[in-house]
Amino acid sequence: MARRDHQDSRGRTGTRVALMCAVIAALLGGCSSAVSLPEERPPAEAIREDIETIFSTLYGEAAVRAVLVQQHGKLVYEQYQESTAQDTWDVRGVTRAVTSTLIGIAIDRGLISGVDATLGQLLPDYAGVLTPETAAIQLKAVLTHTANFAPMSEERDIRGTPADLSAQADWVAAILADRASRGPGDGRFLFSDPGTHILAAIVAEVTGMSPFRFADEVLFDPLDIDTAPLWEERFSPDGDPQELLREYQEAEVAWPADPQGVNLGYTHLRLRATDLMRIGQLMLDEGVWDDEQVVSATWAVQATSPVVATVGYGTIAYGYHWWVDPQRGMFYAQGEGGTAVVVDPVRDAVAVIASEVTIDDPRGNHGFASATAVGLAALLLADLSSDSR
Known part of the structure; x- marks a missing residue:
């Protein structure tokens, strides 16, 4: 299938650093070049632990209920917490x-x-x-x-x-x-x-x-x-x-x-x-x-x-009710409370995070969780190969 043109990948390490900056920006209010980050990110299992840690910090208990990553049309990572695929x-x-x-x-x-x-x-x-x-x-x-x-x-x-x-x-x-x-x-x-x-x-x-x-x-x-x-x-x-x-x-x-x-x-x-x-x-x-x-x-x-x-929203652009990140070649939809659908055409991949926090939940800021979910989904995608199918 013909695909749209995208900017070339900036390299595996550079992309991961940039994506981690997005998460840090959501959590700490900004990201500068002086921030020291590891060049290598852990595999998806370890990133899943990061997700649990961040959301438990935000809300006092784990809020993420499902994490899925799909590449080339095939599910490559799937985990549910206190839930099932049918929920x-x-x-x-x-x-x-x-x-x-x-x-x-x-x-x-x-x-x-x-x-x-x-x-x-x-x-x-x-x-x-x-x-x-x-x-x-x-x-x-x-x-x-x-x-x-x-x-x-x-x-x-x-x-x-x-x-x-x-x-x-x-x-x-x-x-x-x-x-x-x-x-x-x-x-x-x-x-x-x-x-x-x-x-x-x-x-x-x-x-x-x-x-x-x-x-x-x-x-x-x-x-x-x-x-x-x-x-x-x-x-x-x-x-x-x-x-x-x-x-x-x-x-x-x-x-x-x-x-x-x-x-x-x-x-x-x-x-x-x-x-x-x-x-x-x-x-x-x-x-x-x-x-x-x-x-x-x-x-x-x-x-x-x-x-x-x-x-x-910084360099983030907007389409027809989809957010677009031109620098990373990604687009996404996000839901208040920590739900995100992030699409990466460069890697031919999609990541989904579903969370249970509602807009009237007294435990935390739903918009904060939304931005965090997008950043974490992008981190999961960055662990995938950018080889074309």
Whole structure:
């Protein structure tokens, strides 16, 4: 299969040092050339011990539940802690990459004209909320977080949903109204989970079904991801969040929805670690799974390539809801609490780390764990040979 061009590998030792710097930066707030690091990293088994040590330090007990590494389409490392391959986890922010892929499939199928389509064209049911300015927002701007939707509120309720949003009867209308009041902004990168929920609303609008059911038909089924029984109960401002949370935690594959039935585009998709591996492998292989083009190669490459520069994330760029590290030739999706899918096309490999820490866990900072998981997954990939298959 033809693959995209990447920068040449900087050498095994140099790459490992750089990747260790990424982990140290996450843990200590920075990495300079004066840091002394061993030239040789331990094998995967020893790195697994590093993972356990770091997460036990962060949270007082081990939080990592699954670590998988796959190269050339074959699993080369797999370990579970207090879990099995069949257990599902709230993958949190990795949900965003799934939502983006559904947009790509909808474009492939002609349900969306392309990334230049506007919100006015894509959300006709919300014409009454859209202003001329917000109606003209292009899909590409929402995909790249450059449309000035509000950043995620730090105030969250027990569900991990912004308290000011979960109280609304119509989340999509509230998000669009808030965006109108904010104005167009300066076009720079501003990470926005409410903006990602608008993507899920677009999927629902153009397909006539919930994002979860569309995903089950066009993405999960082709990837042999078992979703039965499909759980997508709706949040309600009048409902009992504790009861819904209990039901959600007892479900297998699950994806809760807003009061209108739009699954939360930015979070709370429950999947197995092996399911995350399949999604990473799909993007690595430019949209192909088992000789079937599940999402077009055009979309798979564009989504995982640098499209816009980020603000506050160093040299990391952003595609269509995938983070992109041009220096290392990697792209990844990360979930708050320590879940990551890191893809390394140079080594033809994917690493997955699934963790149990939730956004409302009192033990630690979920964003801190997310960055750490990405760095550790990259370390595991650095131990693999860069020989082409």
